[in-house]
Amino acid sequence: LGEQASQRAEQVNGELAALTYGALVRQLVVDYEDPGEVNVQLERLGYNIGLRLADDFLARSGAPPCRRFVETSEVIARVAFRMYLGVSARVASVAEDGSAYSVVFEENPLADFVEMPTALRDQLWFSNLLCGAIRGALEMVQYVVSVSFVRDVLRGDAYNEIRVALREQRYERAPPDEEL
């Protein structure tokens, strides 16, 4: 599904994309100094990107609607990661009540060529834009979530892990005009 969809879209070379993303992170590090604030800003930028990508994703991916929150996990891991980053991810550590899950992946094209300065290594979540993008996209389908990295290969972890937790499910109401 993701494979097919990714064939249809314009593609940009991963190395150019990674270096461009690295330039963005570096600029924010210069601007904000505090790595914690850089994490916040990256998440915020990603959130806006997620809001923008959601419609396009629904149109192009052919992914079925997710009636239960937990179903979004497979769509993100298997379809969206393949489609946008060209890598595979998998779902892990699903909460018993289905209200939280992890997206786990080894390869992270955004983090290619990154040498993290020691001073930042334990504080900066370099790819935090991805968390924001997931949050923004899920909000477009009425799931208010919090999203954060819990493991990052750049910090010496064996794999990357992003935790997604449901905070609130909104129920779409038809706009007033259509209620007639």
Next chain:
Amino acid sequence: LGEQASQRAEQVNGELAALTYGALVRQLVVDYEDPGEVNVQLERLGYNIGLRLADDFLARSGAPPCRRFVETSEVIARVAFRMYLGVSARVASVAEDGSAYSVVFEENPLADFVEMPTALRDQLWFSNLLCGAIRGALEMVQYVVSVSFVRDVLRGDAYNEIRVALREQRYERAPPDEEL
């Protein structure tokens, strides 16, 4: 040539790449205010990216060495644009002595989804990172150039045009060890 090479590389979705690049430009606009300074900064970031990409490009593209400066035009327009941006470009307006040329292209994946505020429209060269990348990459093969946008679809031009002009050709000397 570029087509084949681009198949082998990791690819990132063009929309994600465009939105990430847009976030970088917006951040610089906030930081520097003066659009002229944003142009300078984008070119500088691109230059560093070009320095990084050159080796990879030579290894993966299979492009022949350019013995004359003018030969770099076709490699950039036909191979590098395809490989890194996934779009076709062509060479135009080659100077009689071969010391300058234009790279012309219609589609610019970096500029997708951009709505340029009127205040910036005539001053910002939104995709100026590309100029820096070309300058950096050419410097790695001993051509010191100046590179600038002269037309941009975002400004209402019919196509995008980047002008590349040779300033100095350096001659590579083998490092001392190998001169023996």
